[in-house]
Amino acid sequence: MNVHDSEKVVTLLEDAGLSAAASESEADLLVINTCSIRDKAEHQLYSDLGKLREWKAEKPGRIVGVGGCVAQQVGDRLLSRFGHLDFVFGTHHLRRVPAMLDGALAGRRAAWVGEDESQERFDLPARRPALATGPRRRAFVTVMEGCDMFCSFCIVPSTRGREISRAATEIDTEVRQLADQGILEIMLLGQTVNAYGRHDVRRGRAAAAGTMPFAELLGQLDAIPGIERIRYTSPHPLFYDAALIRAHGELEHLCPNVHLPVQSGSNRILEQMRRRYTRERYFEILGALRAARPDVAITSDLIVGFPGETEGDFEQTLDLVRVAGLVDSFSFKYSPRPGTGAAGMGAEVPAEVAQDRLERLQAQQRDQTLAYHQSRVGQEALVLIEGPSRRGGHQVTGRDLHHRVVNLDLCSSLEPPGAAEPGTLLPARVVGATPHSLLAAPLDPALLPGAEDPDFPRSRLKSSKRRADETESVDCAGGLAEDVLRVL
Structure with missing residues (x-):
């Protein structure tokens, strides 16, 4: 969500005539978008703002702005604390950034952090083609904002406000524009994304509000030509109904991965x-999803060290991760946030105990993730190429339908990589696994490492199915086979 908010600010500023600077030292304007889910991010903001005092003094006319959840939470107190800060905007006021910049250039400091329940908060300029059609060919699309769940550990209802759903016609129009610009994959965003339209439906005003149940919205977007992949985040287990479960089995472009936060395994x-x-x-939801789409990959969010959590509670979390067969998870130590129900509970878990539990949980998850990745060896994967791999060489990286990172070695003579350039959907076969990614080889032999050698055999990659009692057999060229054997 914060990444997409940053994209929106970039679009607004470019629409106002500004261009991105190559580095911080060349910039005239710095806008910091913030998160306040955990206190560590908030403290990092204060540290960064302190350092920017010197940056601003180096060149007259420089401007500093802060937005996002910390801005929404702290408001104009940021202006009082940091005299070199020019403007502050909350999560509902991104569209005001150009006007606030103009005010700052005229010497006016300001903060806009009030809650805005109108549809105007979604009224932003169309994203520029250069931003929409970046090398990943993926785009975020906001469908709703805010949260009415008020989980006791979470500050989001205070920083993002109450739930408000965007009109379906506006979402449809944006996705069609993205498809026309070459976008292949969309990620639908909302704090409780599958609660989209629920208040309008419940109150009998869906037609007037232009919303509909979330499963219907997915079906409408699935029919848009050019969109090959649809994902959504973050859903809440409470809002998985039969229609949404069916959508995972019926919609052609809805990807077989669900990120479903559970937070704890203890009732x-x-x-x-x-x-x-x-x-x-x-578990019932996971069973229904797997019945509808057997290959669905489930990931989750988990918190350890919540007030009063016992070793028995934590063991139930470990058990849930195992029984649920989570492919991956994001896990964190509980971080008390002001104004939340849990902040006053007491019964604090000692820091060293919480850290130990986090490490044990993450170790178990690494083992499970590796086991899942190893189970994929020998299978084909359609990879949306994102760009060069951090592993270097002639390796590229991308994501498969299950949202797993895939690294591929390519022929060294591809300059640029042509059929494997960013934004390409590349058929491949998984040949190896690590805890963090899949290793794959393109099905097209012309793209294999070593293909530039005139003596290279022009046969497709051969791979035998992995069995429980044998090692994967890989027939390919160059360093790939050696690398895979080393990893396995």
């Missing part, structure tokens, strides 16, 4: 968190 802790479901209900 006692889930109740304290005000999550409104049990571990048993979570």
